[in-house]
Amino acid sequence: MDNNDVFKKLRVALELKDTDIIEILELSNFKISKTELNAFFRREDHPNYENCGDQVMRNFLNGLVIYKRDLKK
Secondary structure, eight states: OOHHHHHHHHHHHTTOOHHHHHHHHHHTTOOOOHHHHHHHTSOTTSTTOOOOOHHHHHHHHHHHHHHHHHHTO
């Protein structure tokens, strides 16, 4: 299982929209466009598919911690 698969599963499990994910990434000071983000969720054989690198995944997980903690306040 690669980062793209993990990212897809987290997106579905947490019921996150694109805007939520962009907001979460911004919490860890990581900027990404909606187009770049959608490339991670495409099938591998799609021409616009991009591999989700460790840096994106790390920033998403760090931002997710901040995002979830703020929701509980």
